Amino acid sequence: MKGNLNIGTYLGIPVKIHWTFGLLILFVGYVGVTNGLNGKEILAFGMYMLVLFFCVVLHEYGHAIMARKYGVKTRDIILSPIGGVARLESIPEEPYKELFIALAGPLVNVIIAVTLSIVTLSIYNGGIFPSSESLELLKYPSEFIRFVIVMNIALFVFNLVPAFPMDGGRVLRSLLAIKIGRSKATRVASMIGRILAIGFIVFGLINSHILLTIIGVFIYVTAGSENKSVMMTEVLSNTKVTEIVNPNYTIINVDDPIELPMNIYLRGGEKNFLVADHTGAIVGVIPELFLIDAIKNNVKNLLAGQRMSDKHVFLPEESTLMDVYKLMSSQGMSIISIVNQDGDRIGIIDREGVSRFLEIRFNNSKAKKSPV
Ligand SMILES: [Zn+2]
Numbered sequence: 183m184k185g186n187l188n189i190g191t192y193l194g195i196p197v198k199i200h201w202t203f204g205l206l207i208l209f210v211g212y213v214g215v216t217n218g219l220n221g222k223e224i225l226a227f228g229m230y231m232l233v234l235f236f237c238v239v240l241h242e243y244g245h246a247i248m249a250r251k252y253g254v255k256t257r258d259i260i261l262s263p264i265g266g267v268a269r270l271e272s273i274p275e276e277p278y279k280e281l282f283i284a285l286a287g288p289l290v291n292v293i294i295a296v297t298l299s300i301v302t303l304s305i306y307n308g309g310i311f312p313s314s315e316s317l318e319l320l321k322y323p324s325e326f327i328r329f330v331i332v333m334n335i336a337l338f339v340f341n342l343v344p345a346f347p348m349d350g351g352r353v354l355r356s357l358l359a360i361k362i363g364r365s366k367a368t369r370v371a372s373m374i375g376r377i378l379a380i381g382f383i384v385f386g387l388i389n390s391h392i393l394l395t396i397i398g399v400f401i402y403v404t405a406g407s408e409n410k411s412v413m414m415t416e417v418l419s420n421t422k423v424t425e426i427v428n429p430n431y432t433i434i435n436v437d438d439p440i441e442l443p444m445n446i447y448l449r450g451g452e453k454n455f456l457v458a459d460h461t462g463a464i465v466g467v468i469p470e471l472f473l474i475d476a477i478k479n480n481v482k483n484l485l486a487g488q489r490m491s492d493k494h495v496f497l498p499e500e501s502t503l504m505d506v507y508k509l510m511s512s513q514g515m516s517i518i519s520i521v522n523q524d525g526d527r528i529g530i531i532d533r534e535g536v537s538r539f540l541e542i543r544f545n546n547s548k549a550k551k552s553p554v
Contacts, residue, residue: 186260195246197239200262206231209263217317226320234333235261237294241287241337242268245349248286252279264397267347277359277367284352288338295334302327345375347404368412375405417543418504423497426539427520427529433458434468436487440476443486447473454517454532457490466490469516470533496521499528503539506531 186198210231214224239259245268246256257269268287274280299310302324312319312328319325342350351371358367382398385391434443434455443455453470468490475481476489496519497505509515510533517532 186258193243193247195243195256195268196258198258198260200260202263203261206263213317219317223318223321226326227317230320230326230329230333233330235266237291237330237334237337238266240294241290241341242266244286244288244290245270245283248283252283254283264393264400273352275364277356277364280352280359281356284349284356287349288341291334291338291341295331295338298327298331298334302331343378344371345378345401345405346372346408348401351375351405351408365412365416368409372405372409376402379405413544414540415504417540418507419502421503421539422499423501423503423506423520423531424499424528426503426535427499427531428535429529431456431530433464434486435460436465436485436490438486439482440468440484440486440489441482443468444473444477444482448477452532453534454530455486456494456517456519456530457486459487464494464519464527466492467494467517471516494519496527498523503531503536506536510536 185201187201188196188198190197207228210224210228214227219227238261242259246259249256249268249270252274254274255271257271259266259268270283274283302310306324306327308324310328310331312325312332320329341348342353344350344354346352346355354374355364355367355371358370361367362370379398379402382394382401386393386395386398432443432446432452432455434457436457436459443452446452446455447470453473455468456464457466457468459465466487468486472489472491476484481489493513493515494517495509495513495515497509499520499522501520506518509518517530519527520529520531522528
């Protein structure tokens with residue numbers, strides 16, 4: 183991903199920092215100066231911030247290791263000034279797996295806090311909490327450790343706020359999912375998340391707590407997109423390709439002029455075409471992008487066969503729209519043949535068809551929800 187700096191791979195998972203992370207140096211300086219800290223104290227505060235992010239990384243590894251137990255890979259761990267995220271390749275749909283993956287992160291913070299508390303109690307006098315909130319105390323090792331304990335307790339509590347994308351949102355969703363199913367659970371969890379997010383924003387604005395306001399906005403936006411993506415997954419997996427297969431389509435011959443599909447396209451007809459050879463076998467496709475390019479560059483004297491892609495796949499009629507969607511999003515397919523058990527083509531599904539279907543489906547579900 184652009185804007186991320188790879189700082190190493192541990193346990194097979196790359197750890198990256200987002201460029202905005204650099205702003206933290208300014209933040210440390212700003213906080214140091216406004217709190218009247220001297221050079222040594224600012225350095226200690228900087229160290230403290232580093233330890234904070236180290237704990238965040240360990241927290242993310244908690245999620246990643248638990249996910250690995252369930253066979254889910256972690257693409258990478260990204261750190262930004264507002265926190266870290268372990269980007270899992272998928273979220274298991276079984277509620278208890280999601281629950282344990284979500285809990286594994288905060289659990290790491292509990293382990294750190296408990297371990298450091300034991301260390302503190304055994305080597306220093308006094309309790310496990312700093313004697314005051316003053317950042318000047320960070321220069322004393324005993325107080326530094328106490329601040330780290332508080333930090334881990336805060337990370338634990340904060341991450342369990344029941345709002346997406348916080349771990350607490352996932353915990354809430356998975357617990358609800360056991361009772362009411364995943365999509366309903368997501369809807370309820372998103373709604374609770376949004377209400378909390380508004381609370382954060384309002385509270386942050388009133389108390390001029392900018393960070394809380396930003397986090398509130400972030401949660402609000404993410405809660406909505408989480409809900410949408412689950413709804414979409416559900417619709418895609420529950421729709422058979424036969425429901426939207428298009429039996430009326432034009433097959434272009436490799437020897438046809440490229441103008442033929444161009445004209446159909448320009449007249450507002452089909453947007454993606456199959457290309458067959460002389461025997462009628464499909465040998466390639468002409469996607470919409472190729473046509474747009476040909477029209478832009480005014481290419482007319484070519485044959486369809488010279489302007490096609492040989493990327494073409496068949497899907498059996500029992501497939502779901504999710505299979506189609508995966509081929510389109512991961513392999514860039516634009517048109518797919520659907521075949522019956524005898525291997526005969528019963529029609530095609532192209533990008534246009536999928537997006538029209540989703541549009542209608544989601545507008546309908548909105549219409550259903552609005553008050554009559
Ligand atoms: Zn987490």
